[in-house]
Amino acid sequence: SQQGEEDPQALSIQEGENATMNCSYKTSINNLQWYRQNSGRGLVHLILIRSNEREKHSGRLRVTLDTSKKSSSLLITASRAADTASYFCATVTLYGGATNKLIFGTGTLLAVQP
Amino acid sequence: DTGVSQDPRHKITKRGQNVTFRCDPISEHNRLYWYRQTLGQGPEFLTYFQNEAQLEKSRLLSDRFSAERPKGSFSTLEIQRTEQGDSAMYLCASSLTEAAPQHFGDGTRLSIL
Numbered sequence: 001s002q003q004g005e006e007d008p009q010a011l012s013i014q015e016g017e018n019a020t021m022n023c024s025y026k027t028s029i030n031n032l033q034w035y036r037q038n039s040g041r042g043l044v045h046l047i048l049i050r051s052n053e054r055e056k057h058s059g060r061l062r063v064t065l066d067t068s069k070k071s072s073s074l075l076i077t078a079s080r081a082a083d084t085a086s087y088f089c090a091t092v093t094l095y096g097g098a099t100n101k102l103i104f105g106t107g108t109l110l111a112v113q114p
Numbered sequence: 115d116t117g118v119s120q121d122p123r124h125k126i127t128k129r130g131q132n133v134t135f136r137c138d139p140i141s142e143h144n145r146l147y148w149y150r151q152t153l154g155q156g157p158e159f160l161t162y163f164q165n166e167a168q169l170e171k172s173r174l175l176s177d178r179f180s181a182e183r184p185k186g187s188f189s190t191l192e193i194q195r196t197e198q199g200d201s202a203m204y205l206c207a208s209s210l211t212e213a214a215p216q217h218f219g220d221g222t223r224l225s226i227l
Contacts, residue, residue: 033215042118042205042218043157088156092213099170100212101147104156 006089006105014113019076021108023089024069030094032065033102034074037086046074046087081114116140118219120206126225127196134192135222139208146189147216148181149205150174157205163189193224201226 007022025032031050035043049056049065049072056063062075072089086109090102119138127133139146144165149157160179162170165186175181178197183189193200203223207216 031213035218040220040223042120042220043207045215045217048215090156094212099162100145100209100216101159101162101170102149102157102207102216103159107154107156 006087006108008108009106010109010111012111012113013079015079015081017079019079019083019110019112021074021087021089021110023072023074023105025072025089025091025103025105026070027091027093029067029091031092032063032072033090033092034061034063034072035088035090035104037088037107039085043088076110079110079112081112083110084112085110118206118208118217120204120219120222122222123220124223124225126227128227129196129198131196132192132194133196133224134190135204135206135224137189137191137206137219138187139189139206140210140217143208143210143217144186145209145212146183147207147209148189148191149207151203151205151221152201160191160204196224196226198226200224 033048034046037043047058049063060077065072086107088107089105121136146163148160151157160172161181163183178194181191203221205221207218209216
């Protein structure tokens with residue numbers, strides 16, 4: 001079953017604009033990860049944020065995590081047409097003997113218009 | 115880095131037939147995962163191997179599904195007596211350590227006629 005919801009389900013922006021995607025989850029986590037998926041392809045890992053971190057940057061990506069609200073956001077700055085893809089958040093819970101399986105959200109489909 | 119390889123990329127079969135998929139993880143990764151993804155949804159966890167040991171199976175993995183990882187290298191996922199509801203993308207991923215990001219293959223898309 002899905003861990004939570006992502007918002008919005010779909011987002012269309014112009015090249016150069018920023019894109020923000022939100023993710024909510026249900027249980028306590030060890031870390032939260034964001035993945036990108038191009039149509040018909042596998043998922044590519046973008047960034048990982050641990051439960052004791054509040055913000056993380058990687059290139060044009062900025063991720064925030066609010067464990068009190070069980071939510072995260074992904075910001076892509078200065079978007080490019082090549083950023084067009086589906087974006088998924090995924091949580092990992094290692095407490096209570098749980099394994100490193102990823103529990104995914106429902107995804108945001110981002111379209112960047114040239 | 116040759117990445118995670120899955121074979122075949124596409125499989126079309128008639129309802130009731132058996133199918134088998136193969137996953138070759140990144141060579142030094144001892145952790146291997148199978149996920150299933152239906153159209154418009156995020157992937158859902160099926161099963162997890164650490165080396166050759168299958169350590170977790172999802173309730174989604176009915177008795178028609180079986181996965182193996184002999185010698186802790188490649189893995190196979192077999193579906194027996196396929197049903198329409200088995201149509202999905204089957205994704206394999208591997209990781210080096212427990213907390214490391216997972217590397218995904220491009221998946222096997224299964225279509226049941």
